[in-house]
Amino acid sequence: MTDLYKEKLDTKEEIQSLPESTRIGEVDDAFDTGLQAQDLVLTEEIDKRIGSKINWYIQPIIFSIYTLQYMDKVTNSFAGVMGIQKDLGLVGDQFSWLGSGFYLAYLIAEFPIAQALQRLPFVKTLSACIIIWGITLCAHAGAHNSAQIITARVFLGIFESSITPGFVILSSQWYKKSKQFSFTALWFSCNGAGAILGGLIAYALLHHADSLKLESWRVLFIVTGALTTCFGISFYFYLPENPSKAWFLSEDERVYHVLRIKKNQQGYGNKKFKWYQVKEAFTDLRTWIYIFWGLVAQIPNGGLGSFSSILLNQTLGYSKEQALLMGLPSGAIQIASGIITGYIANKTQKRILVGTGCCAITFIGMCLLAFTKNTKVQLAGLYLTPLYAIGMVTILSLIASDAAGHTKKFTVSAAYLVAYCVGNLIGPQTFKASDAPAYIPARVTMAVCLVVIEQHIIRIIIL
Numbered sequence: 001m002t003d004l005y006k007e008k009l010d011t012k013e014e015i016q017s018l019p020e021s022t023r024i025g026e027v028d029d030a031f032d033t034g035l036q037a038q039d040l041v042l043t044e045e046i047d048k049r050i051g052s053k054i055n056w057y058i059q060p061i062i063f064s065i066y067t068l069q070y071m072d073k074v075t076n077s078f079a080g081v082m083g084i085q086k087d088l089g090l091v092g093d094q095f096s097w098l099g100s101g102f103y104l105a106y107l108i109a110e111f112p113i114a115q116a117l118q119r120l121p122f123v124k125t126l127s128a129c130i131i132i133w134g135i136t137l138c139a140h141a142g143a144h145n146s147a148q149i150i151t152a153r154v155f156l157g158i159f160e161s162s163i164t165p166g167f168v169i170l171s172s173q174w175y176k177k178s179k180q181f182s183f184t185a186l187w188f189s190c191n192g193a194g195a196i197l198g199g200l201i202a203y204a205l206l207h208h209a210d211s212l213k214l215e216s217w218r219v220l221f222i223v224t225g226a227l228t229t230c231f232g233i234s235f236y237f238y239l240p241e242n243p244s245k246a247w248f249l250s251e252d253e254r255v256y257h258v259l260r261i262k263k264n265q266q267g268y269g270n271k272k273f274k275w276y277q278v279k280e281a282f283t284d285l286r287t288w289i290y291i292f293w294g295l296v297a298q299i300p301n302g303g304l305g306s307f308s309s310i311l312l313n314q315t316l317g318y319s320k321e322q323a324l325l326m327g328l329p330s331g332a333i334q335i336a337s338g339i340i341t342g343y344i345a346n347k348t349q350k351r352i353l354v355g356t357g358c359c360a361i362t363f364i365g366m367c368l369l370a371f372t373k374n375t376k377v378q379l380a381g382l383y384l385t386p387l388y389a390i391g392m393v394t395i396l397s398l399i400a401s402d403a404a405g406h407t408k409k410f411t412v413s414a415a416y417l418v419a420y421c422v423g424n425l426i427g428p429q430t431f432k433a434s435d436a437p438a439y440i441p442a443r444v445t446m447a448v449c450l451v452v453i454e455q456h457i458i459r460i461i462i463l
Contacts, residue, residue: 046253075221102424110418137156139152164396168399169413171397184397186342188338192338291418296449297388297449299426300449304427307431330383363447363450365385366381
């Protein structure tokens with residue numbers, strides 16, 4: 001400990017004089033560090049220096065993991081145009097259940113996984129989930145019938161359910177409330193990077209399918225799963241358990257960081273599960289607004305997540321290889337929208353208005369996709385739909401910044417993600433095999449959902 005803090009430290013006796021409920025289980029690592037910071041003044045220069053360090057050391061690994069999680073999630077969409085249906089004998093609506101099975105498992109696992117992230121060492125638990133889902137994705141390559149591939153998707157959904165609530169907590173640990181929308185927008189925009197990376201890998205494998213010893217979609221699962229496993233191991237060794245243990249910050253900087261996030265009123269995370277905060281979460285009207293939004297908004301996401309490549313191939317008439325390439329601009333648009341809206345929200349501090357505007361643009365795009373007959377106009381509409389993600393960024397940043405209390409934050413986050421799962425589970429089921437190749441009922445359903453969401457988000461503004 002530097003001389004700067006020696007005189008500011010509370011003694012062990014002073015801490016022990018606190019009530020037992022405060023000393024045991026009621027405080028986290030930020031409390032101990034905060035005792036050292038109570039007489040310090042955070043200058044703008046120190047604030048910027050620490051913020052810059054956090055950006056350089058934390059963002060690359062977080063962005064990489066979120067890129068991989070989306071790529072892994074939509075591998076079934078790429079596999080859909082690479083021959084998985086024919087090779088595994090998937091008939092009728094069985095392919096739809098590859099998407100729905102994933103989100104059904106995600107739904108069931110959300111609360112148990114959220115509790116595990118709170119009760120167990122946070123980074124170690126999240127790392128274990130990443131590594132296991134990478135191995136599970138590799139195991140997809142061994143499937144030989146519909147039951148086996150759906151089972152594999154179920155296990156993938158269980159362990160991928162950890163990532164979004166985990167990253168919500170990381171956002172609240174490392175970033176001030178005023179920065180959480182822009183940071184969340186950045187890591188969420190990595191979904192677009194995942195779509196691009198996965199699309200390029202799938203295209204390369206399909207293009208060279210004749211020279212592969214295995215079917216191209218099997219190799220896709222092996223390659224993407226191996227990438228995720230490697231990054232999961234890196235995540236385990238690289239990311240500190242919380243800012244008080246940050247190896248890249250000096251001892252002085254760790255103390256000052258407590259002052260940086262003081263207005264968040266949330267600390268670094270408490271291991272004790274507090275039932276009164278669960279009650280608080282479900283008696284808060286905002287929680288139910290988030291749940292409704294998550295349910296309805298994710299029906300289009302679930303449909304497009306599983307069928308976007310098939311829409312490009314069967315509905316818009318592109319070849320299989322062209323369909324994989326034509327999906328890449330959607331990923332680029334999602335990356336750009338995350339960066340641009342994050343910047344705007346950071347400058348204006350009007351994150352809800354930014355989310356509303358993006359939902360309105362998405363609605364226009366969905367109408368073009370659903371109600372026009374020109375395939376180029378439909379393609380333009382499809383390219384506008386990635387902006388829906390900014391609405392979800394808005395909700396996640398609200399949860400990260402406004403749900404005070406670690407248990408409440410995990411509860412609200414998990415409740416929202418359960419609704420998110422239900423919506424994504426329903427989405428693929430709107431694409432019926434009997435409606436192929438146009439899938440008109442599914443496209444109309446997605447447009448209707450976005451009408452409802454645009455009206456609903458106004459209620460959040462009013463609150």
